[in-house]
Amino acid sequence: xxxxxxxxxxxxxxxELLRSDRIPHIWCSGCGxxxxxxxxxxxxxxxxxxxxxVAMVSGIGCTGRMAGYIKVDSYHTTHGRAIPFATGxxxxxxxxxxxxxxxDGDLIAIGGNHFIHAARRNIDMTVICVxxxxxxxxxxxxxxxxxxxxxxxxxxxxxxxxxxxxxQLATACGAVYVSRWTSIxxxxxxxxxxxxxxxxxxxxxxxxxxxxxxxxxxNRMREALDMVKFFHERSVIxxxxxxxxxxxxxxxxxxxxxxxxxxxxxxxDSYALVHSSQLGEWPDLERQKPAAG
Amino acid sequence: MASKAxxxxxxxxxxxxxxxxxxxxxxxRFFGGYPxxxxxxxxxRMSRRLPQLGGxxxxxxxxxxxxxxxxxxxxxxQKAMTSTSGPGFSLMMENLGLGIITETPCVVCNVQxxxxxxxxxxxxxxxxxxxxxxxxxxHYEIIxxxxxxPQEMFDFTIRAFNLSEQFRTPVLIMADEVVGHxxxxxxxxxxxxxxxxxxxxxxxxxxxxxxFRPEADGVAPMACFGDGYRVHITGLTHAENGYPAMExxxxxxxxNALVNKIKMNRDTxxxxxxxxxxxxxxxxVAYGISVxxxxxxIRAGREQGLKLGLVKLNTVWPFPEEFIRDLAGRVRALVMPxxxxxxxxxxxxxxxxxxxxxxxxxxxxxxxxxPAAILNVINDLVKEAV
Amino acid sequence: xxxxxxPLDAEKIHIRRGTVxxxxxxxKGCEFCIxxxxxxxxAMSNAFNVKGYHFPVIExxxxxxxxxxxxxxxxxxxxxxxxxxxxx
Numbered sequence: 001x002x003x004x005x006x007x008x009x010x011x012x013x014x015x016e017l018l019r020s021d022r023i024p025h026i027w028c029s030g031c032g033x034x035x036x037x038x039x040x041x042x043x044x045x046x047x048x049x050x051x052x053x054v055a056m057v058s059g060i061g062c063t064g065r066m067a068g069y070i071k072v073d074s075y076h077t078t079h080g081r082a083i084p085f086a087t088g089x090x091x092x093x094x095x096x097x098x099x100x101x102x103x104d105g106d107l108i109a110i111g112g113n114h115f116i117h118a119a120r121r122n123i124d125m126t127v128i129c130v131x132x133x134x135x136x137x138x139x140x141x142x143x144x145x146x147x148x149x150x151x152x153x154x155x156x157x158x159x160x161x162x163x164x165x166x167x168q169l170a171t172a173c174g175a176v177y178v179s180r181w182t183s184i185x186x187x188x189x190x191x192x193x194x195x196x197x198x199x200x201x202x203x204x205x206x207x208x209x210x211x212x213x214x215x216x217x218x219n220r221m222r223e224a225l226d227m228v229k230f231f232h233e234r235s236v237i238x239x240x241x242x243x244x245x246x247x248x249x250x251x252x253x254x255x256x257x258x259x260x261x262x263x264x265x266x267x268x269d270s271y272a273l274v275h276s277s278q279l280g281e282w283p284d285l286e287r288q289k290p291a292a293g
Numbered sequence: 294m295a296s297k298a299x300x301x302x303x304x305x306x307x308x309x310x311x312x313x314x315x316x317x318x319x320x321x322r323f324f325g326g327y328p329x330x331x332x333x334x335x336x337x338r339m340s341r342r343l344p345q346l347g348g349x350x351x352x353x354x355x356x357x358x359x360x361x362x363x364x365x366x367x368x369x370x371q372k373a374m375t376s377t378s379g380p381g382f383s384l385m386m387e388n389l390g391l392g393i394i395t396e397t398p399c400v401v402c403n404v405q406x407x408x409x410x411x412x413x414x415x416x417x418x419x420x421x422x423x424x425x426x427x428x429x430x431x432h433y434e435i436i437x438x439x440x441x442x443p444q445e446m447f448d449f450t451i452r453a454f455n456l457s458e459q460f461r462t463p464v465l466i467m468a469d470e471v472v473g474h475x476x477x478x479x480x481x482x483x484x485x486x487x488x489x490x491x492x493x494x495x496x497x498x499x500x501x502x503x504x505f506r507p508e509a510d511g512v513a514p515m516a517c518f519g520d521g522y523r524v525h526i527t528g529l530t531h532a533e534n535g536y537p538a539m540e541x542x543x544x545x546x547x548x549n550a551l552v553n554k555i556k557m558n559r560d561t562x563x564x565x566x567x568x569x570x571x572x573x574x575x576x577x578v579a580y581g582i583s584v585x586x587x588x589x590x591i592r593a594g595r596e597q598g599l600k601l602g603l604v605k606l607n608t609v610w611p612f613p614e615e616f617i618r619d620l621a622g623r624v625r626a627l628v629m630p631x632x633x634x635x636x637x638x639x640x641x642x643x644x645x646x647x648x649x650x651x652x653x654x655x656x657x658x659x660x661x662x663x664p665a666a667i668l669n670v671i672n673d674l675v676k677e678a679v
Numbered sequence: 680x681x682x683x684x685x686p687l688d689a690e691k692i693h694i695r696r697g698t699v700x701x702x703x704x705x706x707k708g709c710e711f712c713i714x715x716x717x718x719x720x721x722a723m724s725n726a727f728n729v730k731g732y733h734f735p736v737i738e739x740x741x742x743x744x745x746x747x748x749x750x751x752x753x754x755x756x757x758x759x760x761x762x763x764x765x766x767x
Contacts, residue, residue: 034754035711073520087362092371114357117358
């Protein structure tokens, strides 16, 4: 039965985590961020963490608005600075989970320096990068994710640059969990997010998402479904692979999956170790976790 | 065993180290920093002392990240600070603005050096004063304290934390290289004699809580991460419930609330000391290391029979406008020594409102102002008046 | 259900049924739910919501097997599925 707007729409299963008083949200019709956001909410619920112990930090850009719609302690920070803000938040209050949700431009362009360092330090946070291949909020400019030759408002005849492969970058910098999905792989994405949130250390989940209004329109995928179908038909799932062997290449199959799942002491573990008496003398020392107690 | 946070007793330390000890005594347990001469010693001391107190020292990748990490740590419930100098201070400006609009308590110590740009890394300057006031974009109020000795680096850092917690705002400590690097006696009092302020926390039910509705003192209670209020904090213009509000009316309400929070509490915030004002004809108004030059000039001048007085600005922003306006009507001239080519003197002149001549004793940077230079300006003034 | 022959365990297997609820005012007409419903339960209506978007309407309610894919995929939280209480 169709429900008129006035009827209480509180039964939607995601309502408890949603700031319903701010819905409908700002994202365009068919934008992938909405779906990713829905998966994030489902994953947060799946982790079973008390919601008072979950925080989301986001930066500037379309995905940056995600913090404004989730009903947890949420922080909408400055462009590119969600990760260092989250670093301070996590270290000041280690209990619970800190999620960083932002876009490709925010996390990897202006925020790139912070991204690589937080991964290197293995700060315990989950970074969710909704990659829509351009700067959507400002109307569709070229970003470090824009594929070579793709048209944007600032690369009208095609981007002259090769994009980063975010998963290779995260892996090279030390992230302990790295996965890539598209906004159509909603069940696997939700599972992957749940795992990433619960895994100690720097977890990175990249989600290729459709941006019909800005990117799709200029690259022959005007309708949201065009791009979602493109992802659906082109993607190939490969788990536990080294992302360097399967670089993201939009001509060929889009390799998605859970690439990296490894163990490394988190910054907090290492901080405790170096301030305990168990650390040996450089260079002959081990990185084992500090003995309990 | 007494807590190691407060090293009660008499010490001989430099200003940077005294600043760190002041922060620890104030309850600071997070330092996100980046090394820069002449502020590095603050970070070095904190990196050694904080772990002893269960605190966190983290070397961030740049000053932008340092400032962002402070704000995060503050919302994580900790008192947080960083120390920097000109170049880093410039990088921190955008996130200082985020701290202001989100009303986040934290402390930034700027140990000023010669500028602009790389300038004189190891030598003194006081030329970031207007940057301290207007460095971030947009209109806002700021609190900035100016220590003039290692002892005041300790005392003013505690005051900076108390003001930041009381008024939920970033507070700047505008020190300088000489105060930061000079070693002097620093007396640290007993822990129980140090009065500390903690930020107000909400007590109402989460559904009824408006995170940005100011109470009578202009300050809203602060619900940190994990307090159960699940508030949304944004750098966008926001309504009292914290949600973005993209229209002029909401901006008018929010910005006036932010500005009034400081303005209505000026009397609590503004602090200055006066010396020899009862019979002074020409008054030196000084801040930071220039206070020392001014004192030496006053002593020498009084020996020559000149009736000189001193106003020592402990807080530079907000500026003691009413006091200066009144003073300007009772003296023959105001003279401001500062290690720049005229910054706070502009504010001094504005507030004097033409009621008496105002002179700058400026210096480009790299050296403190010589008392003789001050006396030359005073003697010129005296000659003019005859 | 369209089968080319009746499955041997047709009586034993209980096929779940779901009731689809559409919150029209939240819909932005992206058609994901219509496209990806495995049972083609939904179709685009030509009515408009207050923002001027067409929204889906339930065309074959009895076909819904409560897989919740529309609910999980919807970017607007505008559709969800509830299972009717188990009959005796």
